[in-house]
Amino acid sequence: MRPIADPSANPFATQAMHGLQRDDATFVHGFTLVELVVVITITAILAAGAALFIGNPTQSFFDSERRANLTDRTDTALRRMARDIRNALPNSVRTTTSGADSLLEFVPVTGAGRYRASIGSNPSDNPLDFTNAADNSFDLLGFPMTVSSNSALVIYNLGIPGADVYQGSNRRSLNSASNTTTLSFSGSNFPLASPSSRFFITSTPVSYVCDMTARTLWRYSGYSFQVSQPASVAALDGLPSAVRHPLASNLNACQINYTSGVLERTGIATIRLGMVEDNAQVTLMHQVNVVNSP
Numbered sequence: 001m002r003p004i005a006d007p008s009a010n011p012f013a014t015q016a017m018h019g020l021q022r023d024d025a026t027f028v029h030g031f032t033l034v035e036l037v038v039v040i041t042i043t044a045i046l047a048a049g050a051a052l053f054i055g056n057p058t059q060s061f062f063d064s065e066r067r068a069n070l071t072d073r074t075d076t077a078l079r080r081m082a083r084d085i086r087n088a089l090p091n092s093v094r095t096t097t098s099g100a101d102s103l104l105e106f107v108p109v110t111g112a113g114r115y116r117a118s119i120g121s122n123p124s125d126n127p128l129d130f131t132n133a134a135d136n137s138f139d140l141l142g143f144p145m146t147v148s149s150n151s152a153l154v155i156y157n158l159g160i161p162g163a164d165v166y167q168g169s170n171r172r173s174l175n176s177a178s179n180t181t182t183l184s185f186s187g188s189n190f191p192l193a194s195p196s197s198r199f200f201i202t203s204t205p206v207s208y209v210c211d212m213t214a215r216t217l218w219r220y221s222g223y224s225f226q227v228s229q230p231a232s233v234a235a236l237d238g239l240p241s242a243v244r245h246p247l248a249s250n251l252n253a254c255q256i257n258y259t260s261g262v263l264e265r266t267g268i269a270t271i272r273l274g275m276v277e278d279n280a281q282v283t284l285m286h287q288v289n290v291v292n293s294p
Contacts, residue, residue, distance in 0.1 A: 066280035074275050077217060077248040078286040081208055084108065084219075085269050089202055090294045091159030092166075093267060095258040098232040100212040102256040104269065105229050107165055110151060111201035114141040115183075117193070126182060130193045136172075137184040141197070145183070149176040152202045153185045156194040156294045159260075163192050165202070166225050174201065194294060208247070209233055210254030217248040217273065252276040253283055261292045 031039075085093065088106035095104045116127040116139040128138035151174045157165045165171050170192065172185040183199075207220040211233050218233070223242035230236045236244070253274030260267045267290040274283035 066277055067282055070275045070277055070280060070282040071284070073248060074273050074282055074284045078271060078273055078284060080219075080247060081271060082286060082288045084206060084208075085288045085290060088290055089154060089157055089165060089200055090290075090292045091157050091260070092205075093258055093260070093269065093290055094159075094229050095256055095269075096229050096231050100210075101233060102210040102254060103207060103229070103231065103236075104209075104256045104258065105205055105207045107154075107202045107205050107225075109200050110203050111145060111147070113145065113199060114197045115139070115155075115199050116141055117197045128190075128193075130189055130191075133188050135189055136186065137182055140181045140183060144179045144181050145201075146178045146180070147174050147176060147183065147201060149174065150203075153183065154200045154202055155190045155198070156192045157200070158192075158294060166205075166227055166229075168225065171202075171225070198294070207236060208256065209236065209244075210251070210256060212251065212254060215249065215251040216246050217251060217254060218244045219247050220244045248273065248275060250275050250277055252281060258290075261290075265292060266290055267292050 085104070085106060087109050089109050092107040093104065094106075095102065097103070116125060118127050119125045126137060126139045129135040152165075153172045153174045154165050155170055156163055157170055159165075161167065161169070163170050170190055172187045172190070175184045175186065177183065204221065204223060205225060207218075207230065209218040209220060211218055213233075220236050220242055221244075223236070223239040226239070230239065236242055251274065253272060255272045257270045258267060259270075269288040269290060270285065271288070272283065272285045274281065276282075
């Protein structure tokens with residue numbers, strides 16, 4: 001049995017053991033808790049400093065994006081309203097207020113033309129006779145037209161008693177016809193002739209409502225003619241066949257005013273619309289010229 005050699009007697013073995021100890025000491029070395037806390041603290045200070053330079057520009061970017069979005073939505077709603085109101089029957093625009101709510105009503109025009117006012121060179125000409133209660137048809141001057149039975153014929157609307165489309169004094173129901181040069185209607189003759197021999201074909205009324213309780217701009221349509229303008233959201237909701245569609249939401253301001261003109265002059269509808277989202281808000285104003293020449 002061989003004796004175990006003393007490692008201390010072998011210089012090479014002693015060096016190998018010392019090298020192993022040095023390697024083991026290097027391998028198990030790590031961070032102390034104090035070093036870790038110092039690193040976290042320094043990182044937090046650097047992050048807070050970077051946030052001061054990055055946070056404000058980033059917030060400004062998002063605010064600008066919200067304002068741009070609100071501006072686009074507000075402008076779209078105003079343009080839709082302007083397009084509708086410009087197509088209103090002369091002297092049919094009327095407005096009212098109910099608390100913080102504003103309401104504007106008008107009659108949309110779907111067609112227009114000139115009627116024959118007297119017999120020409122052809123004995124078969126069919127003029128519109130305003131003195132004959134039995135006369136309910138007339139010739140068109142110009143191109144043929146196609147009309148539906150739910151359309152209304154209006155002549156010389158002045159918006160006054162005796163010539164008011166809402167009262168029905170100068171409004172008659174058209175008989176449907178396709179590509180025709182002669183229009184016929186139901187009812188008696190018209191009370192007043194147009195100096196320019198003009199007639200208008202209209203649909204049922206349309207209302208725009210600033211509902212500040214629901215913070216929504218509504219468009220109402222499909223309801224029948226009312227002698228007096230519906231003066232509230234509840235009144236419009238109570239009309240048979242009335243349908244509404246939201247045009248804009250998140251309102252913080254909405255007001256509609258109208259200044260009427262006379263005859264050849266134009267009326268002006270002024271619309272102020274404001275929208276808000278988070279901390280961004282936009283308010284736009286738009287004026288619409290309304291031709292009141294009947």
